[in-house]
Amino acid sequence: xxxxxxxxELQNILYSNKGKTIGLVPTMGYLHEGHLAxxxxxxxxxxxxxxxxxxNPAQFGPNEDLDxxxxxxxxxxxxxxxxxxxxxxxxxxxxxxxxxxxxxxxVGELSTKLCGESRPGHFDGVLKVITKLFHLVQPxxxxxxxxxxxxxxxxxxxxxxxxxxxxxxxxxxxxxxxGLAKSSRxxxxxxxxxxxxxxxxxxxxxxxxxxxxxKDINEALNRGKSYIEQNTSGKIDYFEALSYPNLQxxxxxxxxxxxxxxxxxxxxxxxxxxxxxxKEV
Ligand code: PAF
Numbered sequence: 001x002x003x004x005x006x007x008x009e010l011q012n013i014l015y016s017n018k019g020k021t022i023g024l025v026p027t028m029g030y031l032h033e034g035h036l037a038x039x040x041x042x043x044x045x046x047x048x049x050x051x052x053x054x055x056n057p058a059q060f061g062p063n064e065d066l067d068x069x070x071x072x073x074x075x076x077x078x079x080x081x082x083x084x085x086x087x088x089x090x091x092x093x094x095x096x097x098x099x100x101x102x103x104x105x106x107v108g109e110l111s112t113k114l115c116g117e118s119r120p121g122h123f124d125g126v127l128k129v130i131t132k133l134f135h136l137v138q139p140x141x142x143x144x145x146x147x148x149x150x151x152x153x154x155x156x157x158x159x160x161x162x163x164x165x166x167x168x169x170x171x172x173x174x175x176x177x178x179g180l181a182k183s184s185r186x187x188x189x190x191x192x193x194x195x196x197x198x199x200x201x202x203x204x205x206x207x208x209x210x211x212x213x214x215k216d217i218n219e220a221l222n223r224g225k226s227y228i229e230q231n232t233s234g235k236i237d238y239f240e241a242l243s244y245p246n247l248q249x250x251x252x253x254x255x256x257x258x259x260x261x262x263x264x265x266x267x268x269x270x271x272x273x274x275x276x277x278x279k280e281v
Contacts, residue, residue, distance in 0.1 A: 001081040003088045007136060010050075010089055014137065020047035024139035024166075026130065029053040030070040030184040031079045034174040038143040039083035041171055050137050051080055052089040054096060059125030070184050089137075096132060105131065107154055110247055114150045114260055115271060118237055123154050130155060134164055142166050147173040147181050149258050149273045153245035173272070175201070181272045188268035196232040200261055200272040203228035203239070207259050208274050212281050217241050217251065224259065234263035234270075244275055254278055 004010045014022070023042030027035050042049045053076055060066035073090065080088050104124060110116070111123040134142065144152045156168050174182045179201040180194075189197055207224025211217060225239040239261045243254035251257060260273035 001077075001085050001088055003077065003090055005090055005092070006095060007091065010087070010136060013087060014050075017048055021140040022046055022048045022050060022137060024133065024137045024142045025049065025051040025085075026133050026142065026144075027051060027053055028055045028069065028184070029076050030072055031076045032174075032182045032184060034145050034147060034182040036079065036083055037174045038145060038171050039080065039085060041169060042141070042143050043084040045141060045169075048087070049083075049085045050087045050089060050139065051085045052091075052133055052137075054089075054091055054129065056096075056125060056129040057093055058097070058128045059122050061119060061121060064119070065185075070187055096129065104128070107158075110150070110154050110157060113242065113247055114238060114240060115262060116150065118262070123151065126151055127154070127158055130158075134166055139166050141169050143169045143171055145171050145173060146275065147183070147272065149244070149260055149275065150247065153247055153258075156245055181270075183270060185268045185270065189265055189270075190267075193232075193234070193265045193268075196234065197263075197265070197270055199228055199231040200263055200270060201274075202231070204259050204261060204272060204274045207239075207241070208276050211241070211257070211259075211276065220259070224261075228261065228263065232263060232265075234265045237262035237264055237269065251278075 023046030025038045025042050039051060055069050057066055105127045107123040116123055144155060146152060152170055159166060159168055178198045180198050203224045206227045207220040210223045211220035221239060221241055228236055241257055241259050242249055243251055244256040244258040255278055257276045257278060258273055262269055262271045
């Protein structure tokens with residue numbers, strides 16, 4: 001595996017690999033098994049695998065955890081090598097954003113709900129870096145985890161709406177043995193919070209099972225939300241159901257329904273979700 005720090009070098013390498021299929025796995029590093037699932041799928045499906053590690057300042061708000069975001073480039077390099085990554089792109093912030101163009105990508109309605117509501121500008125920043133990475137790498141396929149379901153919905157919609165020549169691959173959430181979704185932010189949980197954090201997935205399961213039995217969204221949300229309130233010391237940011245991937249509170253024609261939650265603990269805000277295939281219920 002080769003680590004590449006500059007756009008110039010990356011483009012020279014990709015130029016000399018013209019004609020090969022490229023799988024791109026964009027990450028912010030501190031890799032865990034969730035990322036490995038993306039890398040493994042990319043490895044199976046492409047001639048070349050490019051992964052990026054870039055803690056993207058554009059997607060962090062002024063009071064968010066940019067400086068605190070966990071980083072471990074040595075361990076990441078080891079894991080990426082084992083996963084069969086060919087090129088690990090690790091640019092600096094000035095390499096990615098050498099000047100301020102004043103031109104922005106604005107997500108609009110899809111970013112006004114779920115995580116977007118408490119993280120204004122976050123998804124604009126995600127699309128800023130994703131657009132650059134897609135243009136730089138020109139991947140055949142790009143891989144994203146279902147854990148960040150709103151991010152995935154926005155990227156899928158963006159790519160369709162603006163005809164980016166890339167196929168977006170959705171990869172299921174990887175969980176710890178007890179059900180907690182793997183996340184780089186789990187390291188910020190205290191021992192007590194870690195034991196409580198499994199109840200996000202359990203609360204979501206209560207909601208989806210209730211919906212399957214009753215087809216009553218409000219009842220499903222109430223039961224799931226109370227379950228989390230009773231079993232954790234965290235503060236619920238949201239617990240919602242929306243059609244997927246258009247993220248509307250309108251379920252009559254929905255093929256998939258996203259049940260999603262975000263919970264604030266002392267030093268970490270955790271998210272999780274379950275997507276229900278309506279036809280299979
Ligand atoms: O999901 C993430 O880690 C980031 O939002 C992404 C897609 C790598 C963009 O910075």
